[in-house]
Amino acid sequence: MLQQQVDELDGANKKLVVKVAALDEQVDVLSKARESLTAALRQETLRAESAVAEVSSTKLALQSEVEKSSRLEKEIDASAQAHVKQVKSLEERIKRGEDLTGELQRELETARINHEKALSGLQSQLKVSEDRVSDLSSTIERHEEELRTRQTTIDGLKEDVSSLTSQAKELTHQLEESGRLNHEAQEELRGQLSEQQIALVKAEQLASSTAKTLEQAEASNRLLQQQVDELDGANKKLVVKVAALDEQVDVLSKARESLTAALRQETLRAESAVAEVSSTKLALQSEVEKSSRLEKEIDASAQAHVKQVKSLEERIKRGEDLTGELQRELETARINHEKALSGLQSQLKVSEDRVSDLSSTIERHEEELRTRQTTIDGLKEDVSSLTSQAKELTHQLEESGRLNHEAQEELRGQLSEQQIALVKAEQLASSTAKTLEQAEASNRLLQQQVDELDGANKKLVVKVAALDEQVDVLSKARESLTAALRQETLRAESAVAEVSIPS
Incomplete structure (x- = not known):
């Protein structure tokens, strides 16, 4: 009977050995999958650094174009003011x-020609600046494509992390089952050893009555001792396998460090996106000021032109234009006013293009902020999952009973450090999420300002169109006045001829 029970224990122990070997293979597979995921995350980090460098370079180029545009605007204003001052002085003389x-x-004609040449040169430079802005727009589109590619890669890595998590949970369950079976085998072995001791006592009692029975008992005892030694060796191997669980704790710690580093990188990228929003806000403020200035210039130009045309027409009607000088001056005023309006329309076109670029930039910021938020949420879930695995693994190690007190204390210390680091990572993720919410609110405000600026620019376009119509009306009135003046001149000449004939 005792021999049969020992055989059953030996069979159960062999099954446990096979099961532990299978678990060992699964641990190797899980380790290789973790290494592959780590390599993929490292490659994604390099791509992210490259994208950040590209964004920085584009930002510098865009800043350069903004400064150049500001300089050209100042030169145009200075040239216009100098020309107006010179023309005014010559006209007064x-x-x-x-x-x-x-x-x-x-000299007045020469000044006009020189001013047109200067404006032509500035317009050429503005054309170059527009081409540069177009190139930067293409670069921005390329950045958007790269961000979409990175998002796809991150989604794939998240699926890999989910799969790895499921495998880890399954392995933990199997380890728990293995520990339970091991514990049952130990208890059963203790019971069998207790029965063995009872049998040995009975054998000693029987030894006094029969030597043959004693010899049989001794032979049976030696066989049982051999089997017990084999079981003890198998149990020691199981202890070694349990020690391998400590290595899995290290693997989880490294995975946690990798996720924390990725979370830190996402935080830096979020701060960079916030800086981009701030820069866009400054550029938008500049466009608002420019729009206000253009509106004032259009109003002033229109009022001055109407006043000048009205004055000249009144003088012509009073018959002061005997030599046609006032008529030429009226034509010159019309030409200058049309050129001024043309320049203002060009500046309005540049402002509208700039508003369009700012709108595209804001949309890109919104998309990038949403992407960052999604990525950070995923990393927070991964950190939470690793925390759960670490807690479950700690529970399994405490239940195994195979680790000595000193090893347990060291493992608890490592897991405690891991828990603190994970809490910090979660706090960092929460802070980053709050920063992203603030950036999104600021971005919405910028979008509202862009819409307002776009509305103001449309009003300016309507006003310029109205001024063009007014110029056409004034031109037609001038032509009508010229025809009437010509008829009056013909009548005067006819009257003079009639007076001269009788004499």
Whole structure:
């Protein structure tokens, strides 16, 4: 009977050995999967650093174009003011009758030609700046494509992490089952050894009555002792396998460190996105100020032109344009006003293109912020999952009873450090999420300002169109006045001829 029970224990122990060997293979597979995932995360980190460098370079180039645009605007303003001042001075001298030889008139024409050449050069530079902005737009689109590619990669890595987590849970369950079976085998072995001791006592009692029975008992005892030694060796191997669980704790710690590093990288990228939003806000403020300035210039130009045309037409109606000088001056005023309006329309076009670029940038910021938020949420879930695995593994190690007190204390210390690091990572993720929420709110405010600026620019376009119509009306009125003046001149000449015939 005792021999049969020992055989059953030996069979159960062999099954446990086979099961532990299978678990060992699963641990190897899980380790290789973890190494592959770590390599993929490392590659994704390199791609992220490259994307950050590209964004920094594009930001510098965009800042350069903004500075160049500001400089060109100042040059255009200075050139326009100088030209207006020079023309005004020459016109005042002509009105005072200082242009007896026509030199001032030629100087006025020369000033006009030089001003047109200067404006042409500035327009060429503005064209170059627009081409550069177009190139930067293409670069931004490429960045968006790269971000989408990175998002796809991150989604794949998240699926790999989920699969790895499921395998880890299954392995933990199997280890728990193995520990339970091992514990039952130990208890059963203790019971069998207790029965063996009873049998040995009975054998000693029987030894006094019969030597043959004693010899049989001794032979049976030696066989049982051999089997017990074999079981003890198998149990020691199981102790070694349990020690391998300590290595799995190290694997989980490294995985936690990798996820924490990835979370830190995402936080840096989120801060970079916030900085981009701040830069866009400054650029938007500049466009608002420019729009206000253009509106004032359009109003001032329109009022000045209407005033000048009205004055000249009144003088022509009063018959002061005997030489046609006022008529030419009226034509010159119309041409200058049309050129001024053309320049303002060009600046409005640049402002509209800039608003469009800012809108695209804001949309890209919103998409990137949403991507960052999704990535951080995923990393937080991964950190939480690793925390659960670490707690469950700690519970299994405490239940195994195979680790000595000193090893348990060391393992608890490592797991405690891991728990603290995971708590810090969760706090960092929460702080980053709050920063992203603030950035999204600021981004929405910027979008509202862009919409307002776009509405203001559309109003300016309507106003410029109205001024164009007003110029057409004034031109037609001037032509009508010129025709009437021509008819009056013909009638005067006819009257003079009629008066001259009788004499």
